[in-house]
Amino acid sequence: MMQYLDMEALSWLCVAWGVLELGFIAVIMLYLVPRMNRLEAPAKYPIDGKRLIHKILETVDWLSEQEDADTTFESFLSGWFLGADCSELKRGNLVVFLAWTLYAKEVDALSKAERKNVMSMVKVIEGRLGRTMEPGFNERVKCIRHTLDRVVPFSHRPLALYAVLGLARALVRIALVLCGFRRRLAPCGSFMYWHRQAPPSGAAAAVAAMPGKTAGPGPIVFFHGVGAGLPFYVLALWKLCRHRTSIIVEAPSIMMSLALLRGHTPPSEDQLVESVEGILERHGVKRAAFFGHSFGSISVAWMARRKPHLVSQIVLLDPVCLLLFLPNVARSFLFPDTDGMPLHERLMLHLVTREKGISHTLRRHFWWYANVMWPEDIQCPIVVGLAGQDKIVPCKPLRRYLLSHSTFATCPSCPSGQNMSSVDGLINRGAGGSNGKHINESFVSSGGTGDGSLRIGSGWTPAGGGGGARGFVTNVNGNNRCKVHKCIGGYKCNGHGGPAASHGSAARPGGFVSATNGGGHVSKAAVLGQSPEAAGKQGITKAMGDGSDSGGDGVIKRVEIVYWTDAGHGNVLGDPWALDEFVRVATAQGAALSVN
Known part of the structure; x- marks a missing residue:
């Protein structure tokens, strides 16, 4: 009898859950999809669009001149046109792309002055290609201009998946509370954050009491990347935050949640920067190290550019904000080429990038020109972790780029047992x-x-x-x-x-x-x-710096790179050995900065 009742209860439970899933699909199609497809107002350009393009072209030229370069102007342009050969491009294709690149607009929405600027840039690109482009428009060639796409593509995720992820996040929140963290609303009201003050104890307290001395590692502000949210970062949080004052920022728009269904909108650059400044002021933090993984590196880039006086150190792992004008990140996130990719990586990429909330964020709130970090934005020491098998971040040109813009740099190796033949940048002072x-x-x-x-x-x-x-x-x-x-x-x-x-x-x-x-x-x-x-x-002899930490002139005074040749994007977060190496380098640099 009990067995019959249990089976009957289970059957009713399955029916009820099926009804919930059907209702969930109906809400998505009738309410969420129209909201997702709505175009958003573009973010402000940090500098004039033409100046920005010339700056990018100069960097691409430099990258193409490097030994064993895998970046050329032709490959750069082809990447933004989803791999189409440059010979297939017609002038109309280039005009459409440049209208989006320079002004985030359709061609028909350009003013007379804007159209003139676009045509002048067409001539610049024709000069780079060494030929005059054929008039007309090639319908078979598509370019990346995701913020103007009429439809935001996504793959349905069942309500059960969100329930499981919600449970995982709830468990992490309980663990954070038990570790002394408290969850609070940011001043802008667009996101939540966790805070814990690290009280000095023992010898550290004695050092902290001395005038002009700082005990232990300084405060840290942590930004996670695209994925499941904080459950993916438990190991990193433990290693980075346990001995220091910590602020952990939650970003619902990039962590496979139902935030979009609840009306959540990702904070703009202005909102996030002002909110983080308010958070630091609220908790009495004058300066902090800023850590960003993957998409979280964009928030760090905003803080470094807008509020450099608050940033004592930059720590980036798998950063997408550096060399963001190359097509690698946009193609990998929005139009991934999965040929030759292992099955588990292919499934994870599809699971994450095609989730409705994340897809909406990437295609409606991802303004590459506002998110890129330039060397002159880095006015403090920086540690960068790069994975040699990263399919998203262009690690090889990025490593060269960072070292070339540094007056002092070190390149620690990959974990023991991995091939170090790719570690080609070592700078000694x-x-x-x-x-x-x-x-x-x-x-x-x-x-x-x-x-x-x-x-x-x-x-x-x-x-x-x-x-x-x-x-x-x-x-x-x-x-x-x-x-x-x-x-x-x-x-x-x-x-x-x-x-x-x-x-x-x-x-x-x-x-x-x-x-x-x-x-x-x-x-x-x-x-x-x-x-x-x-x-x-x-x-190659390089000029010596003045010994200061600040940049501001396009030269990074101190950069340390940790490079793992066999790791992929995000792999380090699950590898205790590799994560230990990265945290050790970052913590040591930060601790040295606090010594007077």
């Missing part, structure tokens, strides 16, 4: 020392350095004295660490001891090879896997 010369900053290409965690800093001086091999000592001013290196990380460069390394020897897995005197010394030849003479020939 010299300092005077006993029996040593000042070394100019240089960019050096490496053909491979073995596995393990390799950190190259500054303050390296040629070893003098009784050693046999020419190497680089870390014993500057007698404290076995470099002053400048301390400023960006505070690490000691620990030698392993033993005989002097010969020219061209490879670095040991997991650490450094010793050079002269058998300890505390690192041979440049050992680190780079080549002779100092060969390394010098590959070097």
Whole structure:
């Protein structure tokens, strides 16, 4: 009897849930779809559109001139036209694309002056291509101009999925409350955030009580990326936030929720920047480190550009805001090419980017020109984590781009056991020392350095004295660490001891090879896997900075890059080892900045 009643109850439960799902579909089709397809007013351009395009073209030219460049002007233009060959483009296709690029408008909506500017840019592009484009319009060629698409595409997700995700978020919220966080409404009313004050204790309290001293890592503001929301970031939150004052911003518009059904609209740049400023003021935070993953890096870019005095450090993982004018991010999010992509990555990409709320955000509130971060926007030290197998972020050109705009940079390696042959940017900054010369900053290409965690800093001086091999000592001013290196990380460069390394020897897995005197010394030849003479020939001398942290002139004074050759977009968040390495670099840089 009980078994019969249980089966009957289960049957009624299934029927009731089926009715709910049908009602959910009806609400989406009758109410939500018309709202999703409604066009939105474009965001303000940060600079004149023509100046912006010329700036982009100059950067594309620079990228195309680099060794082993996979970015050319033709590939750049083809990418925005969904892979169409440039020979297929007609003048009308280019006019349609430039009307959207310069003014976020249809061609018919352009004023006479705007149309004149568009035609002048057509001539510029024709000059780059070396030919006059054929008049007319090729109907077979489509371009990316997602904010003007009449229909926002999406794939239906059952109500049950939202229920499961809602339960996961509820569990994370309970955990945050148990950890001392409190959830509050942002001043603009468009999003919620979590806050926890990290009280000093023990020795940290004694240091904090000293005038002019800061104990431990400083405050952090955390922005998550596209996906399920905070459940995806539990490990990262634990490692980043447990010892510091933390503000965690929730973005319902990019976390597969029913926020759109409830009438939620993503905050504009003005709203978010003013709200975050109000949040920091509310909790007595004068400056903070800003962390952004993937889409969350855009919020960090806004803060860095608009409120640089509030940003002490920038930490970006899988950032989409850098080189956003390249077609990679837009194509991957909006028109993904899944050929050759593993099945699980293909399913995840489809599950996330075609979810109705996320698709609406990407196609109605994603203004590339307002979201891009330029080097001059970075006026503080920055740590960037890049994944070599990222199908969204253009990691290879981005790594070169960051290093080329830096007066001081380090490139820590990927996790142990992974191939490091792609780590081709290592910049060292010299300092005077006993029996040593000042070394100019240089960019050096490496053909491979073995596995393990390799950190190259500054303050390296040629070893003098009784050693046999020419190497680089870390014993500057007698404290076995470099002053400048301390400023960006505070690490000691620990030698392993033993005989002097010969020219061209490879670095040991997991650490450094010793050079002269058998300890505390690192041979440049050992680190780079080549002779100092060969390394010098590959070097490109760079001007030294003034030692300040601020940029503002298109030059990033301090950048550290952590690069994982075998990781994909978001993989690091689930890899404790890789995440530890990234957090270690970011935390060390931030801690060094707080030391007076």
